[in-house]
Each structure stands twice: as C-alpha cells, then as structure tokens.
Amino acid sequence: MTQTSATTTLPTLRRRATLRRSLGLLADFRFEQSDPDRFYGHLAADTVSILSDIWADAGPTTSAGRASLAGTRILDVGGGPGYFGQAFAAAGVDNYVACEPDVGEMAAAGIxxxxxxxxxxxxxxxxxxxxxLTYSSNVAEHVSDPWRMADEMLRVTKPGGLMVYSYTCWLGPFGGHETGLWQHYVGGEFAARRYEKTHGHPPKNRWGESLFNVSCADGLRYAETTQDSGDAEPVAAFPRYHPSWAWWMTKVPGLREVGVSNLVLVLRKR
Structure with a gap:
C-alpha cells in the first residue's frame, strides 16, 4: 500500500493523540461490562473528538479555514444503544444518523x-x-464480511467525503474482547468455552458468530484495493488508542498485528 503518512496529513489529531489520552482510554476498558455508561460515554466523546479533528484536517476546505462537523451529514454504522448520538448532540452536531441491525442493542441503554x-x-x-462522513467504530470485527460493509459505507459517502473505519485487530490484546487478554491467542473457540466455564454463561461476543478474526493487514490491503480501483484515496492509517509517536507501528508487518490493537482507516471517496 502506498500509504500517506498520518503524522503529516492529520496534524490536529496528532496533537490530541497524547500518552495521557491513551492511558485514560486504557483505564476505561475495565468498565466495559460493569459500567457501560462510563466506558461507552467516554469512548463516544473521544470518537467525536477524533472525527472532528480528522474532518478539520482532511475534510473539504472552506472559506473560513478549518472545517467543522456542524452541518455535516454523518452516518454511524453500528450505532449501538445511542452513546455516540448523545456525544454528537453534545458537540452541536444535529445531522447525525445511526444505523443498527439489533433492536435489543438499540434499546440497551434506554437512550x-x-x-x-x-x-x-x-x-x-x-x-x-x-x-x-461515514464511520464505524468497533463493528467490523463483529460481522462476517467486514469489507462488504466497508464497500457499502463508501457507496453512501459523497464524492470528496470521508469514510473512517475503526476496528479491533484480532491478534491485539483486546482481540478476544471480554473473553480475556490471552485466551484468544490459543483460539477463539477455546476463549469462548473458557469464558463460559469461568462465568457460568456464554460471552456476549461469540467466536464465529458475532466475533471474527480481522487483521491489521486486511484493512491496509482493503485501502490499497480502493486506491487501485479508483474508488477512494487512502488518507491515513493509524492505531486508534496510541499516542502519535507510536503510529509508526502500522508500517511494520507482524508487529502491527499485536501492537496496533485498533486500526483506523481514513479514506476519501473519489
């Protein structure tokens, strides 16, 4: 992949991507199951900040200079129970649409x-x-054909608009989600069985049904195919939760699979 450097194309976001932010997000992970309002509320607010910075850095230029998400039509694919919608509303964005297949998930938080x-x-x-602007946050690893979903997102994006695709890499420490930090390295089925034996109930994310192996390399190859086909221009690829000085990991085969944890692809539709 002929990859544009995220550190030069996304200067506003790079300034936000500090070690302090990374540590704060890492600390929140332990609350995903026990206190989802805290976990997803903070994650949603951080996501809105990331998208605002990406839009300012890579969105259409305006006579006023820095582009704003205000007035921008946004699609959230896999919007879940509404935390992201609340965060966008709090940021003054009122042209937001969430698309979610699971009615139970949509109603889970009462939002x-x-x-x-x-x-x-x-x-x-x-x-x-x-x-x-179309984006998806931590959904690709939960669908059986994530690149079909990416194609759909590009389809509904306006020419010149942006698609931001963020997903958890399987070989990273959080690839197994709630089933543990190492168990999925043995195997997805092993991790699911061990979780059920330990907790007395199956995990929310069941290997082979609602959790799949998606690699960092898969995403970089997808970005390359969109460039080769002329459908999109890759703008950046970077680790979502890392400080900016660690973004170089995406360029190192092998290391990126275990070190990136969550890959963000930014594509501009042609």
Whole structure:
C-alpha cells in the first residue's frame, strides 16, 4: 500500500493523540461490562473528538479555514444503544444518523434517538452519495464480511467525503474482547468455552458468530484495493488508542498485528 503518512496529513489529531489520552482510554476498558455508561460515554466523546479533528484536517476546505462537523451529514454504522448520538448532540452536531441491525442493542441503554435507523451494515438502507462522513467504530470485527460493509459505507459517502473505519485487530490484546487478554491467542473457540466455564454463561461476543478474526493487514490491503480501483484515496492509517509517536507501528508487518490493537482507516471517496 502506498500509504500517506498520518503524522503529516492529520496534524490536529496528532496533537490530541497524547500518552495521557491513551492511558485514560486504557483505564476505561475495565468498565466495559460493569459500567457501560462510563466506558461507552467516554469512548463516544473521544470518537467525536477524533472525527472532528480528522474532518478539520482532511475534510473539504472552506472559506473560513478549518472545517467543522456542524452541518455535516454523518452516518454511524453500528450505532449501538445511542452513546455516540448523545456525544454528537453534545458537540452541536444535529445531522447525525445511526444505523443498527439489533433492536435489543438499540434499546440497551434506554437512550432515544430520533435519527436511529434499523438496518444492516452489509446492505445499508440509503441511496448512493448522501453522507459527508461515514464511520464505524468497533463493528467490523463483529460481522462476517467486514469489507462488504466497508464497500457499502463508501457507496453512501459523497464524492470528496470521508469514510473512517475503526476496528479491533484480532491478534491485539483486546482481540478476544471480554473473553480475556490471552485466551484468544490459543483460539477463539477455546476463549469462548473458557469464558463460559469461568462465568457460568456464554460471552456476549461469540467466536464465529458475532466475533471474527480481522487483521491489521486486511484493512491496509482493503485501502490499497480502493486506491487501485479508483474508488477512494487512502488518507491515513493509524492505531486508534496510541499516542502519535507510536503510529509508526502500522508500517511494520507482524508487529502491527499485536501492537496496533485498533486500526483506523481514513479514506476519501473519489
């Protein structure tokens, strides 16, 4: 992949990506199951900040200079129970649409969003070229064909708009999600069985059903194919939770699979 350097193309985001931010996000991971409001609330706020910076750095230029998400039409693929919608509203963004296939997930936190649409990321219920910014946060590893979902996201993105695709890499420490930090290295089925034996119930994310092996290299290859086909221009690829001085990991085969943890792809639709 002929990859544009994230450190030069996303200067605003790079300044935000500090060690202090990374440590704060890492500390929140232990609350995912016990206190989801805390975990997902902080993650959603951080996501809005990331997208605001990416849009400012790589979005369309305006006469006023720095581009703002205000007035931007945004699609969140896999919006979940509404934490992200709340965070966008708090940031003054009122043109936000969430697409989520699971009714139970949509209602899990008791958050009501008028802009929620039930639908699959594999076949988005939207016309071509309608959103300025499409993004997905930690969804790709939960679908059986993540690159079909990525294609769908590009389809509904306007020419010149951005697609931001963020997912958990299988060989990173959080690849097994709640099943543990090392168990998935033995195997996804082993991790699921061990979790059920330890906790007395199956994990939320079941290997082979709602959790799949998606590598860092898979995402970089996908970005390369969109460039080769002329569908999109890769803008950046970087580790979502790392300080900016560690973003070089995405360029090192092998190391990136265990070290990146969560890959963010930024593509500009042509």
């Amino acid at each position: 009501r969003l008028a802009s929620s649409v039930r639908g699959s990321g594999m076949d988005l219920p939207f016309a071509d070229d309608v959103f300025d």
